[in-house]
Amino acid sequence: MIEVSDVRVTFNKGTPLESTALRQLGLVVPQGQFLTIIGSNGAGKSTSLNVIAGLVRPDCGKVVVDGQNVTDWPIHRRSRLISRVFQDPKMGTCEDLTILENFALAHGRTQPRGFRFAIDKAIREQAAERLELLKLGLENRLNDKVGLLSGGQRQAVSLLMATTGETQVLLLDEHTAALDPKTAEFVMELTRDIVTQLKLTSVMVTHSMAQALHYGDRTVMFHRGRIIFDAQGEERSAMQVSDLLQLFKRDQGEELSDDALLLG
Amino acid sequence: MSLYELLGTVEVGLTFGLVALGAFITFRILDFPDLTVEGSFPLGAAVAAILIVNFGWNPWPATFAAAVAGFGAGFVTAFLNVRFNILHILSGILVSISLYSVNLRIMSGPNKPLLGAHTIFSAAQGWGIPAYILSPLLLVVIILAIKLLLDLFLHTGLGMNMRAAGANPAMAAANGVNVGRMKLLGLGMANALTALAGAMFAQSFGAADAYMGIGVVIIGLASVIVGMSILPVRTIAQATLACLFGAMLYRFAVAFSLNADFLGLKASDVQLVTAVLVVVTLVGQSSRSSMGKLLKRRSS
Numbered sequence: 228m229i230e231v232s233d234v235r236v237t238f239n240k241g242t243p244l245e246s247t248a249l250r251q252l253g254l255v256v257p258q259g260q261f262l263t264i265i266g267s268n269g270a271g272k273s274t275s276l277n278v279i280a281g282l283v284r285p286d287c288g289k290v291v292v293d294g295q296n297v298t299d300w301p302i303h304r305r306s307r308l309i310s311r312v313f314q315d316p317k318m319g320t321c322e323d324l325t326i327l328e329n330f331a332l333a334h335g336r337t338q339p340r341g342f343r344f345a346i347d348k349a350i351r352e353q354a355a356e357r358l359e360l361l362k363l364g365l366e367n368r369l370n371d372k373v374g375l376l377s378g379g380q381r382q383a384v385s386l387l388m389a390t391t392g393e394t395q396v397l398l399l400d401e402h403t404a405a406l407d408p409k410t411a412e413f414v415m416e417l418t419r420d421i422v423t424q425l426k427l428t429s430v431m432v433t434h435s436m437a438q439a440l441h442y443g444d445r446t447v448m449f450h451r452g453r454i455i456f457d458a459q460g461e462e463r464s465a466m467q468v469s470d471l472l473q474l475f476k477r478d479q480g481e482e483l484s485d486d487a488l489l490l491g
Numbered sequence: 492m493s494l495y496e497l498l499g500t501v502e503v504g505l506t507f508g509l510v511a512l513g514a515f516i517t518f519r520i521l522d523f524p525d526l527t528v529e530g531s532f533p534l535g536a537a538v539a540a541i542l543i544v545n546f547g548w549n550p551w552p553a554t555f556a557a558a559v560a561g562f563g564a565g566f567v568t569a570f571l572n573v574r575f576n577i578l579h580i581l582s583g584i585l586v587s588i589s590l591y592s593v594n595l596r597i598m599s600g601p602n603k604p605l606l607g608a609h610t611i612f613s614a615a616q617g618w619g620i621p622a623y624i625l626s627p628l629l630l631v632v633i634i635l636a637i638k639l640l641l642d643l644f645l646h647t648g649l650g651m652n653m654r655a656a657g658a659n660p661a662m663a664a665a666n667g668v669n670v671g672r673m674k675l676l677g678l679g680m681a682n683a684l685t686a687l688a689g690a691m692f693a694q695s696f697g698a699a700d701a702y703m704g705i706g707v708v709i710i711g712l713a714s715v716i717v718g719m720s721i722l723p724v725r726t727i728a729q730a731t732l733a734c735l736f737g738a739m740l741y742r743f744a745v746a747f748s749l750n751a752d753f754l755g756l757k758a759s760d761v762q763l764v765t766a767v768l769v770v771v772t773l774v775g776q777s778s779r780s781s782m783g784k785l786l787k788r789r790s791s
Contacts, residue, residue: 280665306667313662323658324651331648332655336667340648388666 228428229256229279229396234288236274236452248274250452252288256445258395261422261429263439265471266449272432275449276398279430281305293395306336310389312382312402319385319402322374326365326384329373330354333388357387361417379410383417390421397422399431403438415442436468448475496746498623502695504742505630507710509688511718511738512641512731513681514711519719519730520645521657521677523572526583526708528685530590531564533704535686536693537594540603543610543694550611554690561686564590565678573671587704594701602700603693610694626695633691637684638735642728653677685711706762713769714738720776744768 236249249271256262266272277283279290281302290298292308310333313319320329331345334353351369358366361383365376373381382402389397399418403411419442422429433439439446445459448471456474458466510528517525535557542553564586571582595601612626620628644650655663656673664670685707693699718737724730748764749756756764 301669302664303667303669306665311665313665318659318662319665321655321659321662324655328651328654332651332663332666332668335648335652339667342647342649344646345648345651346646 228258228291228293229254229430230289230291231255231275231279232289232291234275234278234285234290236271236278236283236285240286247452248283249278249285252278252452252454254447254454256428256430258428259426260445261419261427261443262431263443263446264430264432264449265434265436265439265446269451270449271452272449273400274452276400276430276432279396280309280311280398306394308394309396309398310336310392310394311398311400312385312389314401314404316378316381316385316405320373320376320381320388322372325370325372326358326376327351327354327369329384329388330357330391333391337392337394353391357391358384361387379406379414382406382410382414386414386417386421390425390427395428397427397429399429401432401434404434418442436471440466440468440471450475495623498627500742500746501739502627502630503692504739505627505634505735506688506692506695507714507742508634508735508738509637509684509691510707510711511714511734512638513684513688514708514715515731515734516641516677516681516684518712518715519657520654521674523569523579523657523674523678524583525565525568525678525681526580527564527568527586527590527678527682528707528711529583529704530587530594531561531682531685531704532689532692532707533594533699533701534564534590534597535561535689536699536703537597537603537689537701538686539690540605540608540693540699541597543608544603544605550609550614550694554611554687554694557690558683558687561689562679562683564686565680565682566675568682569671569675569678573674591701591704598699598701601702602698604698605694606697611691612695630691630695634735637687638731642731645727649676706765709762709765709769710738710741713765713772714741716769716772716776717741717744720772741765741768 231252231254234249234252235247237245237247239245252271252275254275264272264275274283278285279292281297281300285298289296292305295308297305297308321332324332327346331350334350335345354369355366363380363383365380365384373384376384386402403414406414415438429443431443440463445457446463447454448456510532513528517523538560539553539557542548542556543550568582568586571577571585572579612622612629615625615629616622645654652663652668653673653676655666656668656670660670689703692703714737715734716737717740718733718735719730721740722729722733722736724733745761745764748754749758749761
């Protein structure tokens with residue numbers, strides 16, 4: 228469960244570059260819902276994700292995750308409730324550490340190990356077991372440095388790491404944007420399977436309208452720091468990418484200038 | 492080089508192995524170029540010397556107290572960086588120059604002789620082994636024990652968090668690691684090791700001196716770079732061993748270049764020799780094919 232209420236974010240406050248990224252944003256994602264967020268560049272979709280994760284502190288407003296007011300919590304503290312997968316495959320994993328060590332790190336998010344050894348038999352077995360799901364043979368490469376893996380493999384590992392432990396909220400920040408179409412689809416299918424299986428409350432930011440409509444239970448569209456469109460259920464399942472585009476035109480009286488959105 | 496000189500070089504090389512381990516933690520693990528060591532090395536020497544000579548402490552707890560003081564110095568540097576967002580290099584410079592004054596205060600003067608005082612080396616005497624062999628032997632045991640402890644620490648949950656915090660801070664934070672706290676702990680540890688080296692150096696050298704910290708940061712860094720570019724470093728244990736090896740190799744390189752009459756170098760040229768050595772290694776690392784070969788030919 229995520230509740231964002233009356234959140235306002237201003238970048239470069241008090242300078243000539245001042246810009247408002249989010250205006251009085253209110254968004255409630257119920258337990259177990261898979262929300263997809265779409266919008267053009269600068270619409271505020273990534274900023275809203277960063278507000279939830281704690282990378283951006285709002286000027287005003289409140290963020291509540293799983294019943295806890297996390298508005299003033301630093302990132303590392305929120306990580307006990309929230310896990311993330313980044314857009315850049317290099318960001319989600321630590322390339323100087325081995326696959327197993329990365330896993331142990333993610334494991335420590337909800338169960339810190341302090342002065343005990345980071346890796347024990349249980350963690351090794353758990354990592355191997357989960358990596359087998361990928362069918363990439365990574366369970367036999369536990370002691371390889373993550374830096375040796377391809378972008379797609381790293382992103383798949385990030386996803387497994389993010390869904391290790393007891394967190395109920397998963398944030399996905401265009402996590403397939405840097406991958407080739409085939410790998411992107413593989414990672415997306417994997418995402419859907421895991422989210423469904425673990426009943427996670429998920430928020431996925433994407434540039435692709437098709438992806439936004441195809442995956443998840445609900446879609447919202449951001450424009451200039453506001454939610455201009457919110458669809459779920461039957462209304463959403465009947466929707467096509469062309470409908471979304473028309474809706475956007477009608478509401479805003481302007482053409483979408485972002486090629487990436489159209490191509491999706 | 493006589494046997495006596497050789498063992499002396501080994502002794503200094505071992506002592507500076509601790510400085511190298513400290514530099515490994517800051518430069519390699521935390522990616523935090525720490526200049527505090529210029530002040531924490533003489534701080535360790537000063538604290539140990541004053542406690543032994545003026546307060547009559549047993550040399551072992553005095554040496555331990557020096558390490559604690561070093562931890563404090565590193566902690567302050569990290570605190571300036573983490574809490575007040577002061578640039579890491581500047582934080583280190585600020586702390587190391589203030590430590591210069593602090594050290595003068597501690598010793599009530601620019602130096603403190605330890606000649607004839609009870610040291611960790613004299614404490615171990617009387618086992619029938621001559622001092623010039625006993626000192627390096629004692630150091631080997633101490634340094635290897637510390638290396639093993641560091642290896643073990645870096646494999647604990649906390650140690651792995653520290654490695655992640657340095658390698659990928661954003662990812663570490665997203666995985667629940669308090670990156671700021673890891674810097675505080677890591678810099679504290681690194682400077683504790685450096686101060687410990689200072690305390691032991693003062694006891695084997697026979698005096699603590701306010702100026703003995705000059706160039707320590709580059710010696711530590713040189714040891715790490717030289718060691719890690721020569722030995723394989725696939726695991727943590729190999730990496731820390733490479734640092735110790737690098738410190739030893741560095742000492743021998745300096746001793747040889749100062750001893751070689753045809754080069755015409757004097758003891759006062761040591762800082763210049765260090766800088767040149769670091770540059771040659773760095774250039775050799777970046778282009779292994781050309782300069783790397785040159786470096787190997789030179790050192791053989």
